[in-house]
Amino acid sequence: MAFFLAASVSFGAAPDRKQAQVHLLDQAAFLCDNCFFGTNDYYYCFATDDMVLIGYQQTPVVNWWDKSKNYITKAHPSWTALDAPTETVPITYDDKHIWVTRADQDAVQKAGGRLHAVVRESKDVRLVQNYTRDVFTNKRCQDAVRAKAH
Numbered sequence: 001m002a003f004f005l006a007a008s009v010s011f012g013a014a015p016d017r018k019q020a021q022v023h024l025l026d027q028a029a030f031l032c033d034n035c036f037f038g039t040n041d042y043y044y045c046f047a048t049d050d051m052v053l054i055g056y057q058q059t060p061v062v063n064w065w066d067k068s069k070n071y072i073t074k075a076h077p078s079w080t081a082l083d084a085p086t087e088t089v090p091i092t093y094d095d096k097h098i099w100v101t102r103a104d105q106d107a108v109q110k111a112g113g114r115l116h117a118v119v120r121e122s123k124d125v126r127l128v129q130n131y132t133r134d135v136f137t138n139k140r141c142q143d144a145v146r147a148k149a150h
Contacts, residue, residue: 017092017099022046022053024089026138031068032061040070044127045141046091046098052144053091055098055127092124099124 026045032038037060044055062072090101101124131148 017094019090019092020048020051021088022048022091023087025052026136026141028135030135032063034064035061036064037062043130043133043135044098044100045136045138045144046089047140052140053093053098054129054131054141054144054148055100056130057125057127093129096129098127098129100127 023046024044025047028043030041032040039058040061042057042059044057046053046055059070060072060076061070063069064071092099131145134142134145136142136145
């Protein structure tokens with residue numbers, strides 16, 4: 001009985017997450033213009049001294065005439081874009097995802113942050129690691145995408 005209990009717990013366990021302090025090297029956004037239930041696509045390039053991670057997020061959007069707005073956020077505040085600091089950001093990551101720890105809003109405004117990420121109900125924002133599109137202008141980010149492509 002103990003074997004089956006241990007086996008079921010181990011199969012349901014999440015992969016080990018690694019922790020890092022990263023800074024945002026580059027970001028790209030593809031905003032849906034004149035959308036009725038479309039999506040915005042966001043790409044983020046994070047770096048430590050020896051590693052580059054690319055994260056992707058797709059968010060639902062309802063707007064018209066102004067692609068910088070998302071009228072659905074009044075009904076779903078968790079889809080509101082968040083500005084995060086551009087200094088260092090604590091993250092955890094595994095082979096498939098990156099979890100960015102949300103910053104305090106006052107600290108974000110003081111830091112003049114520019115990272116746009118959707119706020120979920122939890123403390124972290126989950127990004128999917130995605131190296132399929134070379135959308136960055138930063139050389140380290142471009143090299144990371146090309147390295148994963150091979």
